[in-house]
Amino acid sequence: MKKINIKEAKFNPFTLLSDDWGLITVCSGDQENAMTISWGGFGHLWNQDVLYLFVRPQRHTYAMLDESVVAVTFLEPGHRKALGYLGSASGASEDKISQCGLHAIRDEKGLYFEESAFLFTGEILYRESLKEDAFLDPSLVKTFYEKGDFSELIVFSVKEVHVK
Template structure:
């Protein structure tokens, strides 16, 4: 992997996140979990390159994102769609997702888990976190359609502190 500046990411992030998905991975060498995500954003806020990631509290990955200030986002090409489907359809509470997905974890210098097969890895540090609130939706149809059980995502705004691309 080659380290790059976040401003040098050349991908269309709408396609990257919405169509190709990503793995949100949090934890440490002893224990971590990853989940597939297709909601999020990437941009510039508070004079920093940032991502916005959304995690429901019932997801196993949630407890890992809550315990640490950092996490990674790993992006893959289409060859790894099956692995992403596994990571999005089974819980790490009950299944060894690394074994089932066939992905190969490695750890950044800061100790954050990422995956060797990724084409892009972002290491992120939380700056802001809060739950989405029903009363804050100006488009009620979204709240009704996405949160019928009132299980609102927690939004994390995180600075991209490191970025790597596959050469």
């Protein structure tokens, strides 16, 4: 992959998440995992380029966030099946990376795939669970958090952007 200046990155931040879907990857020692994401955003905060991620506490990825190298990657078109698998199976019970049908690469940038079109590396700056009493529209809580498993907002500072 080729490192680029983030200002040269060309993509639609809305469709990339909501339509194409991304992956949060985590690796630590011999542990590695990836989960599909479609909630989040690209932005600018505290004078840094950031990604906003929303991860529910029951995800295996969530449990690995603290001790892992964390990255966010978006695949080239045509890998819906792998994204569906990584977005339904849990790394707590299976080795998703070897079973997803993608070709994993692990180097100093973290964990990504030969099939990656974009790779965002960086570090987590802030984590905080969403709170029921902060919702101004209570129907969102009923629709998305009936079990009380409020997503954690994660602010990920983007240090490098790599493209295929």
